[in-house]
Every structure is written in C-alpha cells, then in structure tokens.
Amino acid sequence: MPIYEYRCEKCSSQFEVLTSFAERDRAQVCPTCESTRTRVQVSSFASFGAAEGAASLGSGALPASSGGCCGGSCGCGSRN
C-alpha cells in the first residue's frame, strides 16, 4: 500500500499514513492532537516535480480549478 502524507488543519503538523487508495481521502486522526481535521497532501508521484514547478511558476492554480483534473472521469467537470 502507498504512503500518503496528511496535514492537520488544527495543529498544522504533517504525518504519513500507510493506507489504500480508496481510503486516501478519508480523514485520518492526527497523531499529535488527535484531531480528525486532516487533509491528504498531493501523492508522492506528483509532489516532487509538480509542486516545485507550480511554485516556480507562481500561478497557484491547480489543474482541478479548471475542471480538467482527470479528464472528467472523476465527475469533477460534470457541472460544466
């Protein structure tokens, strides 16, 4: 199973959880403050080059904001 990185929105700590893809978007319990207000960070395969590239461009725009994050297979663009 892949390791996903989460960030706690309460105490801002980051931690990694070994979980399945299906469970990725579920809130994990923060090991620091036990809050469930956590969010998964970008997956490892995209976090390296993509994150640095977006930062260097300074656009701050994620592909999801344009409704084309996955070609429509996730339904994110169905509203349009």
Ligand SMILES: [Zn+2]
């Ligand atoms: Zn926390």
